[in-house]
Amino acid sequence: MAREDMKREVIIACDFSSAEETYRFLDRFTEEKPFVKIGMELFYAEGPAIVRELKGRGHKIFLDLKLHDIPNTVKKAMAVLSRLDVDMVNLHAAGTKEMMVAALEGLTRADGSRPILLAVTQLTSTSQERMNRDLLIPGTVADCVRHYAKNAQEAGLDGVVCSPLEAGIVKEACGKDFFCVTPGIRFADGAVGDQVRITTPEKAKEIGSDYIVVGRPITAAEDPVAAYRRCVCEFE
Numbered sequence: 001m002a003r004e005d006m007k008r009e010v011i012i013a014c015d016f017s018s019a020e021e022t023y024r025f026l027d028r029f030t031e032e033k034p035f036v037k038i039g040m041e042l043f044y045a046e047g048p049a050i051v052r053e054l055k056g057r058g059h060k061i062f063l064d065l066k067l068h069d070i071p072n073t074v075k076k077a078m079a080v081l082s083r084l085d086v087d088m089v090n091l092h093a094a095g096t097k098e099m100m101v102a103a104l105e106g107l108t109r110a111d112g113s114r115p116i117l118l119a120v121t122q123l124t125s126t127s128q129e130r131m132n133r134d135l136l137i138p139g140t141v142a143d144c145v146r147h148y149a150k151n152a153q154e155a156g157l158d159g160v161v162c163s164p165l166e167a168g169i170v171k172e173a174c175g176k177d178f179f180c181v182t183p184g185i186r187f188a189d190g191a192v193g194d195q196v197r198i199t200t201p202e203k204a205k206e207i208g209s210d211y212i213v214v215g216r217p218i219t220a221a222e223d224p225v226a227a228y229r230r231c232v233c234e235f236e
């Protein structure tokens with residue numbers, strides 16, 4: 001996808017444990033074809049077949065496997081993911097700039113095309129206290145996100161995954177064309193769960209998210225299609 005074809009979009013996190021459960025969920029969407037995120041749980045359970053199937057059904061796919069390993073391993077793994085024809089993939093910025101450059105090389109096909117590559121900055125479940133204490137990263141989460149985003153940009157990546165609350169900081173540091181894909185979205189009247197750095201779809205749009213990734217507020221809703229439409233309406 002070229003940058004100029006992009007528009008703000010809601011991505012549904014299909015955090016299900018089987019293909020059957022995923023199809024049952026997606027079959028409820030008769031009028032729209034949501035952009036979906038396949039994460040570790042579903043990919044490890046079903047393998048590449050689930051990607052091919054959902055692609056075949058016409059969904060755009062964000063394959064959220066958050067790679068983090070030595071550069072050579074990540075490069076080879078990205079080459080495999082690129083052949084799956086997904087639209088978006090990611091890795092951990094903590095893997096270093098060298099790893100990100102290698103990933104980009106692996107991901108790029110012979111004709112120069114490739115999926116969007118994003119770097120996870122700090123997970124939206126990580127608080128500053130845990131980042132300082134457990135990861136031994138000093139300073140604020142915002143400092144770390146800014147630094148990781150700049151590293152990702154220097155490595156040639158397309159954007160980052162961060163909290164919607166940090167999208168403004170990233171845009172300021174890296175420019176408006178550098179994507180901010182943001183989980184940690186909750187409706188103003190909804191449950192928070194294990195997420196920490198969160199906001200609403202409307203506020204995420206205001207701060208600068210390009211894509212919001214929404215899981216439980218849609219997947220656990222009594223009426224998922226209505227919840228999805230509410231997200232689209234508040235965000236796009």
Ligand code: C5P
Nearest residue numbers: 013039122123124183184213214215216
């Ligand atoms: O259910 P919920 O809306 O919290 O789902 C958020 C999704 O985004 C989950 O699939 C989670 O793994 C993912 N994610 C996240 N924070 C990040 C990166 C990915 O919550 N920084």
